[in-house]
Amino acid sequence: MPVRVQTAAFDAGAELNGFSKGLAAGAVVSFTGIVRGGGGMTAMEIEHYPGMTERALTAIAEEASRRWSLECALVIHRYGLLEVGETIMMVATAARHRAEAFQAADFLMDYLKSRAPFWKKEIGEAGTSWVDAKASDEKALARW
Amino acid sequence: MPVRVQTAAFDAGAELNGFSKGLAAGAVVSFTGIVRGGGGMTAMEIEHYPGMTERALTAIAEEASRRWSLECALVIHRYGLLEVGETIMMVATAARHRAEAFQAADFLMDYLKSRAPFWKKEIGEAGTSWVDAKASDEKALARW
Amino acid sequence: MIDILYFAWLRERIGIGRERLETSAPTVAALIEELQSRSGGHALAFADLSTIRAAVDQDLVELDAPLGNAREVAFFPPMTGG
């Protein structure tokens, strides 16, 4: 269950291909998060908690593997300064059947959103502001 | 809503990157289907109904766009002879919020499985056999 | 004249992928009854209607659907894409 936390940009397509290569599984689901523009936002800064981040992501990936028959799972999350349009993070899951791959990826995203120590700050023309956690994200966890 | 039906192999990673480029959406979900080995299977042949296939896939993609606020959706499906490990098909969805991107991709897969005119035949050491439709796939449609 | 298309194991059992015929069948089901008597292969292909799906002019329909002025009717097993 590879987990990577990095500042460097990564190529989501190349990661997907690397992840899918040589799999015995038939179903691969990926999620990619991209810095969204609009509302005068020009960039995003992501802070994290070194040490705990890797630990939390690994625990979440292991929990997903316990709940579903995954052949493999991948989590990559960046931190630092990101421009609009840059890829923030991705998860990928591989399973024999599509329902498992979908559910595990959905689960990974819900937990990663609210339980991995990352904090987003929007940088715009009018200044900076920390992104508020959404009630809907906390609610999404109750599904699992 | 690009829909492609082709015999040629395609690069899922390159497709994902092309799809994600310049999106205003923050969330991209992809599903990739890969020919699974095992049970003496060496290859798969996919038959389809030219004309109707494109029509059915386009209708399914349009229905997904009506149900969710998608910025974009992509469907690629191959036919003809595929070796174990080759990519059969992919769907990708882009939306502002991850729940919409996940649900739309899940929906596209369920409909594509049971409502697009493709038929899989497994080719193995012991001969060939048409893949039976699964009751679970028909049941999955009832979710939507 | 109407084009009849067969896919997957229906095509294999019947031995051809397409034929053209004159019919006055009012529904898809009535057309199937006509087809069943054309050959042993046809009879075998249409032996169990629960495994038959049909499209009229490239739209999926139920077997009791009217044929109307259909130009193309296709028969095939449940689909297994994805």
Next chain:
Amino acid sequence: MIDILYFAWLRERIGIGRERLETSAPTVAALIEELQSRSGGHALAFADLSTIRAAVDQDLVELDAPLGNAREVAFFPPMTGG
């Protein structure tokens, strides 16, 4: 001695990302009470406990969790990854 870490707007309000102190607080909540009186920035950062999350030795905990022999306690707002 215990390491206290602050992230995001807690770090900004307090003005530092880390400090080291001696405490005999039995719980995270008791530690927060001690911290609130260290400076105006601390008081502001910990003004609304509903917005405070905590980790003890890098595991998320509730605020009433015991401190035990913790070596590192971190405070931060609700997480916004992904």
